[in-house]
Amino acid sequence: MNVFRFFLTSLMVCCLTCRTQADLNLYVKADAGPGGDGSQAKPFRQIEQARDAIRRSRQNGQLKVGAGATVHIQPGVYQITKSLEFNKTDSGTAEAPIVFRATHQGQTLIQGGVSLDPASFQPVTDAAILKRLPASARDKVRVCDLSSIAAGSFAELKRSYRGVPVGPWLYVNGAPMTLARWPNAAADHGGWASFSKVVDKGLPDPKAEDPEQRKLHPGAFIFDDPRPARWNLKDGVWLLGYWTHDWSDEVIRIADYDAKQKTIRLAAPHNYGIMGGTWGSKSRRFFALNVLEELDAPGEWYLDRRQKQLYFYPEQNQQATSIVLATLTQPLLKLQDTQHVRFENLNLEYGHSEGVSLKNTTGIELAGCVVANLASGGISVNGKQNTIRSCDLYHLGTRGIALYGGDRKQLTRADNRAINNHIHHYGLFQRTYAPGIYANGCGQIVQNNCIHDAPHNAVLYGGNENLFERNEIYRVVMETGDSGAFYTGRDWTSQGNILRHNFIHHLGGGDAEHVNTMGVYLDDCDSGDRVEGNVFYQTGRAIMIGGGRDNPILNNLILDCPIGLHVDSRGMTWKQWNNPNEPSWQLEKKAEAMNYQSPPWSERYPHLAKIMQDSPREPLYNPILRNVFVDCSKEVAHLDGNVKKLLDKFDMENNLAVNTRGTSRGIAMTNDLKGFTNLSGTPDKPIPLGLTENSQGKWELHQDPSLLTKEIGFEPIPFDKIGLYLDDYRRKLPE
Structure with missing residues (x-):
């Protein structure tokens, strides 16, 4: 028996030794001398030298099929003047990936600037x-x-x-x-100048004598401030403005300024015109940039x-x-048709494009990396089974992470994952529709991310069967309106998406009169989203269903939000609904493109399959069950007139409206709304529902299970599992 154990032990050592000898280890050091061979004694100077050495090893048979390779990258600055590219020949396998690993986290910088x-x-x-x-x-x-x-x-x-x-x-x-710029970012009014009088909206006027006025053209407005008189317009001064809508920003050069008339005329048209009409503030805002x-x-x-x-x-x-000075206008890291390569603990920074581009890739992983200080987006993923894990993304001109992949028509999942990432201070140049995470296609997974400090969306999504779970989101939609932390819209076919156990709090106020900042915004008849077990705290409207169907709202906890739930019937009242002259509103045509009346769609989404024979303009099949609304200041549930008439068709049960201290002013209750129970505490005996911040600055959720289970069958939310967590790559949490 001892001989047999000795034989097994020897065999295991032999196997491990053979595997170690089969795998390839290469070394890179930024200040290495010339003529390196990639050994530990004579490392390469550039990362692409290691990549090319692996290619050669494959070609000459030194690196056998099934063997992996690891590139150990020493601390230093690796300045690049073109993308660091990988293709099909650089692939590893799931069992033996190719790994590019920084030896010291945070000290290896791949830089696209001077x-x-x-x-x-x-x-x-x-x-x-x-x-x-x-x-x-x-x-x-x-x-x-x-x-x-x-x-x-x-x-x-x-x-x-x-x-x-x-x-x-x-x-x-x-x-x-x-x-x-002017006003300065830290100035009064949040660094914005404003105007409320327009000379020329710039919109087409079919009755105008001037042919140029009969088409979209540059607009002009009254600006009652002499500041522009001091600017040298010949050198060029640009204005970043929200010219009509608080969800559409654009930078436009000044054509001229008339000091006597106090008029600024722009050099290019804006698609929506200047003060072309909006739901929100009557005044418009801008700031000037590129002004010596x-x-x-x-x-x-x-x-x-x-x-x-x-x-x-x-x-x-x-x-x-x-x-x-960031100059590179290509992605710092670019992979196409590549499989099973992992990048660990690298800093990818200072480029005037995006950080990482993955196209048609499988099994690529970025773990513990910093992707920051970029003019465009952080990481773009298009493929399947790719993972972005425990990375920090910040100081980005547009979005953070974009996930694409899967086959929507066949409902085949991509299973790309964004997990445990810290994404913040993005949307610096594109102020709207540049989210922390964008997900489309089929089967993307977004879990345990922390997203904060941005002008517009945290998560923008479409497609099918995507999971958004245990994410913490705060201080987003900070300068925009008619927008949401989670946003999707204008599509019947974005079905099967799940928003579960997320914590959304402290959003921008938007326009106070309209309360137009939302936690979850299902816009313009969007359908098929499950919103379950989320915590909303100090958002404008916690959940908004804009005329859509098949959106279960289940077991959510809404705390201290002006409006808890909004459901409207815009499909029944808006003339552009399903209009063939409004391409983005062609809801039926979008469904037909998916063969929605045939398998697998008809089997997976039966209500959608028969929608055109089932009052398609009505917001049906939106079950609202077991939700708790605590201390809502304006309305617990805002339902428009048509929705109220349709309540007999709504599955609305076991919801609770709570006034924790019995306050007589500033707290809304439901006034016998179907499916709601009112519950009030007193100043002496408040109801223990809400959030407190402990001495470490961490939120603690008070959700009395005995009370809520007894009243409505509420299921406790796993609040301590939400947000970032420690792992091999994230060894401390942000303060």
Whole structure:
């Protein structure tokens, strides 16, 4: 028996030794000498050298089929001038992946920009420039001559754009700087100027004599402030504005300014016109950018693109340890048709495009990486079974993570995963519809992410069978209106999506009169979403069903929200419903494109299969069960007139409206609404439902199971499982 055990032990050691010898280990060090061979003694200098060495090993048979490879990347800055690309030949297997691993987390930087020496920034001596600078800033602004750094010319900003501006962009000490603007970001009114009188909306006027006025054209408005008179419009001044809607931002150049008439005329039209009519604030807002005359605050910068002079107002009490001009207009990391490659603990930063692009990939994983300081999005995933795990994404011009893949028509899942990621301070350039996470296709999985600090959506989604679970979301939709933390809309076919056990809190207020900031927003007849077991705290409207069907609202806890639930019947009243002249509203046509009356759709979504014979304009099959509404200040449930007439068709039962302290003012109750029970406490004996913040700043949920189970059969929410968690890659939680 001892001999047999010795034989087994020897065999296992032999197998492990053979496997270790079969696998390939390569080493990379940023300051390595020339002529490295990838060994630990003579490492490569660039990551692509290791990639190419693995390719050669495959070709010459050194790296056998079924063997993996690991590239150990030492701390340092790896500046790249083109994408670090991987293709089919770089693939591993599920059992033996190819791994690119930083040896020290947070110390290996792949950078798509040029590092500038702080000593190259000198006081401004050009008299013409000094005259244009504000007097208070003349001795503080510094200039760097980029002539020897940047080959060729810098492109000019377009007349109008939405999203990413023409590069480059300046980053100092790991954060994006602000292109010189007015009002300053930290100024009164949130850094916005406003107007309420329009001279020309810019919308087509079919009766106009001038042919240009009969089509979409640049608009003009009254601005009762002399500030624009000090700007040099010939050099170009642009305005980022919410010109009509609080969900549509665009940057448009100023064409001219008439000081006598106090009129600003824009150089390009806006699709919705200027003050073309909106649901929200009557005044419109903007800020001016790329204005040398407004370079007056620490952190602001301006680039003279013709003379290649970079002007910067540094923080006076802070040493600039890192100054990077992001120039690369390609993704830092690009994979196509690649399988089973893993990237661990890398920092991918400072590019004027997106960070990571995965196309038609399988089994790719990014774990413990930082993807930050980028003009576009963080990570784009298109394929199947790819995973973004425990990564930090921030300082992004547009979105955080985008997940695509799967076959909607066949309802085949992609199973791409975004898990345990911290996504914040995104949407810096594109202020709307640039979410923390975007999911479409079929079968994306979004779990335990923390998303915060953004002007618009946290999660924007469409498609089928997507799961959004245990995510924490806060301080989003901070400057926009008619929007939601979770948002989807205008589609009958986005069925089978589940929003479960998420914590959504402290959203932007939006327009107070309309309460137009939502926790979950199922817009414009969107159908087929299950909203279950979520906690909403201090949102505008917690849950909004905008005319759609088949949206179960189950076992949610709504705390201290002005309006708890909104259900309307816009499908019955809006003329554009299913209108062939309104492409985005062609709900039936979108369903026909999915063969919705045939398997697998007809089997998976039976109500949808027969919708056209089942009062399609009515918001039916929206069960509202076992929800708890606590201290709603305006309305527990806002139901429009048509919905109230349809309540006999609604499955609405076992919901609870709670006034925790019995307050007579400022707390709404349901007034005998079907399916609701009212429950009031007193100041002496308050009902123990709500949230408190402990000494560590962590939220604790009070959900009395005995009370809620007894009243309505409420199932306790696993609140302690929501949000980020510690693992091998995330070793501490953000404060």
